[in-house]
Amino acid sequence: MVPRSRPRNGRASSCSTTTSFVRPRRARRSIPSGSTSIGRITGTTTSSTACARLRCSTATPTGARMTHGSSSSLCEEKTERGGRVATATGARKATARWRSSTGAMQVRSSRRSRWQCSNEPSMKVLVVGSGAREHALVWKCVQSDLVERVYCAPGNGGTGGMARNIGIGAADVVRLVDFAKRERLGLIILGPEAAVDAGVGDALRHAGFDVFGPNRDAGRIESSKSFAKGLMRRAQIPTADFDVFTRPAPAKEWARARDGQVAVKADGLARGKGVIVCESVEASDRAIDAVLVEQRFGRSGATIVVEERLEGPELSVHAVTDGTDVIALAPARDYKRAGEGDRGANTGGMGAYSPPKGVGEALVQEVVERVMQPAVRELQSAGAEFRGVLYAGLILTKQGVRTLEFNARFGDPEAQVVLPRLQSDFVALALASAKGGLADHPDLRWNNQACVGVVVASGNYPDDAAMTLGHRMRGLAEMPPGVLIFHAGTRFEPGNGLVTDGGRVVTSVALADTVAAARAAALSGARQVRFEGAFFRSDIAEEADEG
Known part of the structure; x- marks a missing residue:
């Protein structure tokens, strides 16, 4: 159960993992319960044409296969290279889910979400960014009944398997606005901090678009550590x-x-x-x-x-906000050091898991009340309304929770282990945040299973000068059952297929009834990813196995 906060009326309620909040005026589309069967994501193609027929698995130009798990809203379309790409389309949209008893795919006609946005036409969504976080966001967006088509700018070798990659940089404000106007986008989701800091949200909102992600002023809570620490002091948020x-x-x-x-x-x-x-x-x-x-x-x-310096286990908590209301997402714990046993250089993150050991609903509620709400209020009072997802990096000391930092977007790799557990329609949630309508949004539904993600990185990461890229990747078509692969530093190279194109290359993710089982599956997927210099940490979530 993950807490939520509605400061407008002073009420706080809790969402349930087994029941769904239903507004009295309308029945809400039921969402299948958590499934133990999860799809593999290993796409490479970037072209999009007409929608073809539905199938359970998709062959890509590199010989990888894409299989869709529970609650997927995906269909295939042929590409110029003769492969197929999974995408959400308005012409023949359907929802594919696994029948848990037989593993066979069922196809049912699409029905739009009847919560609040039932009068919204099927929309086009743009995810801005190119990491594994953005691949996870694309994956959630194509599952939504509100979505006609998903774009990713610039995307990577995996996002092209289910969205249309657009060759526009995440901080290219002018071209992103022009693209949004040309395609008449219904929602833009800002992935990386670079997009926030460049003012992409400001420009798109000024042009009349709904944006899930803050404006540049509100984004200073991440782009300036001194600004963030000053805000914590003014808002009396516990910190070092x-x-x-x-x-x-x-x-x-x-x-x-x-x-x-x-x-x-x-x-x-x-x-x-x-x-x-x-x-x-x-x-x-x-x-x-x-x-x-x-x-x-x-x-x-x-x-x-x-x-x-503070001592204690770290904790990541994300909260979706529209500048007033705050809804917490499932907590996670990430691992920042490059080496086993939390040794070596700091990285962008080498893995994560959710829910973390020893973190319950009461602690998340405390974070919402003592950290998230005060931060959102302080930004609003300064004229910097925050709409999007606010991420608090925390540490659990002997004296209590302390705030290490804020991020103005989803964490990476935390997004890869939080989003697979979310059963509610993510696009509906993001749209409510962008439009300022979270007060009326139904409580979120969560899969009770644990989720573990293990990052496979390039040799010598995070030393950019020592890393070599362009290595051919193998093993993506041979993933064990129940493993998700979210791409980050990958690209499609004609004649070679997928090659490495960054420090963190992919995140191997798995859901299971226990952290130990999810960890074992995620590690088995990481071992299967092969390229020159590949390495990963084998101790991600190991603490959850200890007494």
């Missing part, structure tokens, strides 16, 4: 003691007063790698010099935040 510096000497003095037990953070965006955790005065001196003197993070590190 800190100070902000632009010169090395006073920063080092502040760190020495705490025996070097600090975290040094670049103020600006650094792709999740801008934090250096220190254990001694020598380490803190090196870290401060690396950011301020050596300019390891460029202009993003011209200002730094130095804060006291």
Whole structure:
């Protein structure tokens, strides 16, 4: 059960994993309960033509296969390369789901969601971004009965298997607005922080579009660590003691007063790698010099935040908000270090699982009341209404919950383990946030199963200078049953098929009745992904197996 908050009327209610909130005036489309059969996602093609016939699995140009699991709203269409691509279409749209007893596919006629947006025509949706997070978002969007077609800009080698990839960068404001106008998009979902920081949301809203993702001012809660820490202080959100510096000497003095037990953070965006955790005065001196003197993070590190180091397990909580109401999503825990046992350099994230060990509804409700609500209120009072998903990175100390950071979008890899557990229509939820209608949105429905995601990365990640890309990928057509593959750093290369194109290449994801079973399945999928230099952490979610 995941809490929600409605500060307008002072009521807080809880959503149920077994029942669905129903508005008295209308019956709501029933959603199948969680299934143990999940589809594999390994698409590569990017072209789109006419919708063909429905099938259970899809052959792609690289020989991979795509199989659809429960509650999928996908159909195939032929491509210029002779393969097939799964997409949601208005011409012949249907919902495919697995009959749990036989594994056979059932096809039923499409019915639009009758919650609030029942009068909305089938819409075109654009997901902005190119990571595994965006692949997971595309996957959820094509399941929606509200959707006619899904685009992804720029997308990757996997999103092209179920959406139409558009060659526009995530921060290319002018071209994204032009595309939205030309295609008459019904909803735009901002994936990466770069899109938020570039002002994509501002421009699209100014042009009259519904956007799931904040404007640039509200997005400063992520793009500026000093802004976020100042907001936490003003809103009395529990966090570590800190100070902000632009010169090395006073920063080092502040760190020495705490025996070097600090975290040094670049103020600006650094792709999740801008934090250096220190254990001694020598380490803190090196870290401060690396950011301020050596300019390891460029202009993003011209200002730094130095804060006291906190100890305890970390926790990720996402909340969807329309600037007033807040609905929490299922909690997760991610693993940021590159090496086993949380050793090595900080990364964008090497894996995650949901729900985390020892995290219950009461704790999530506390986060909503003490962290999420105050942050949303403080932004609103400053004239920076936040519409989209707000992510709080937290740590569970002996003194209680403390906030490490905010992100103005879904976490990656957290999105890959939270979204598969969501049974409600994600597009309806995102549209309610974009339109300011969360107060009337039904409580969310969740799969009770655990979900684990393991990132398979390129050799030497996260060292961009040492990584080599363009390696041919194998094994994607041979995934074990029940494994989802969300693509990130992949692209289709004529003659070679899928090749690596980034540090984090894919996330292997699995749902199961226990964390241990989901972990075993996700690891089996990660082992199957083969390319030169591939590596992954085998200890993701291992803590849940310990007594």
